[in-house]
Amino acid sequence: GAVVSQHPSRVICKSGTSVKIECRSLDFQATTMFWYRQFPKQSLMLMATSNEGSKATYEQGVEKDKFLINHASLTLSTLTVTSAHPEDSSFYICSARSPASSYEQYFGPGTRLTVT
Amino acid sequence: GENVEQHPSTLSVQEGDSAVIKCTYSDSASNYFPWYKQELGKRPQLIIDIRSNVGEKKDQRIAVTLNKTAKHFSLHITETQPEDSAVYFCAAINQAGTALIFGKGTTLSVSS
Numbered sequence: 001g002a003v004v005s006q007h008p009s010r011v012i013c014k015s016g017t018s019v020k021i022e023c024r025s026l027d028f029q030a031t032t033m034f035w036y037r038q039f040p041k042q043s044l045m046l047m048a049t050s051n052e053g054s055k056a057t058y059e060q061g062v063e064k065d066k067f068l069i070n071h072a073s074l075t076l077s078t079l080t081v082t083s084a085h086p087e088d089s090s091f092y093i094c095s096a097r098s099p100a101s102s103y104e105q106y107f108g109p110g111t112r113l114t115v116t
Numbered sequence: 117g118e119n120v121e122q123h124p125s126t127l128s129v130q131e132g133d134s135a136v137i138k139c140t141y142s143d144s145a146s147n148y149f150p151w152y153k154q155e156l157g158k159r160p161q162l163i164i165d166i167r168s169n170v171g172e173k174k175d176q177r178i179a180v181t182l183n184k185t186a187k188h189f190s191l192h193i194t195e196t197q198p199e200d201s202a203v204y205f206c207a208a209i210n211q212a213g214t215a216l217i218f219g220k221g222t223t224l225s226v227s228s
Binding site: 032034042043044045046049091093095097102103104105106107108109110112 | 148150157158159160161162165167205209210212213214215216217218219220221
């Protein structure tokens, strides 16, 4: 089946620094990947849609200059949280659309970001 | 844009009972409705999905029903087991037909 990985699984950084999270499709090519954020005991909130070779599409209220997304290849999308603050602490999960389906998505294991 | 409402937020049942979780969506153009199970600190796992050309789909103890006219869909789990305890999310495809929009989740607790 389609496998999506994320790295790192956990990261702790100091306020004001930047953190990069990688999302990889391991056994398939993904022209579209998605980035979600999940606060404790809450739902997954779509942040942006990442398209290979073009600019990401951000959801309303998500600052594109703060959450930089780069989808440079068909198997890798990265999310960089710039100038992180404690309120950015969250669980960040990526997903990639299945090549066999127009809609089915496979999720990465998530990255727990803690900003101190 | 698409909005998905999910109820109840918490659900407690005895082992062996059935559990039903309901969702409504706003965009009549949505045509794909998956259900995910998420255990604490882990990724969401797809447990069943349904497309708009089907009214019901079943996979062993899990079933999903869809009423397109009323714009709601439901997850039914029969013969619940303690390992069914988790947070369940419904979702619908967004207006652009790309990303999934999630409901707020239902915490299901199955006691033995």
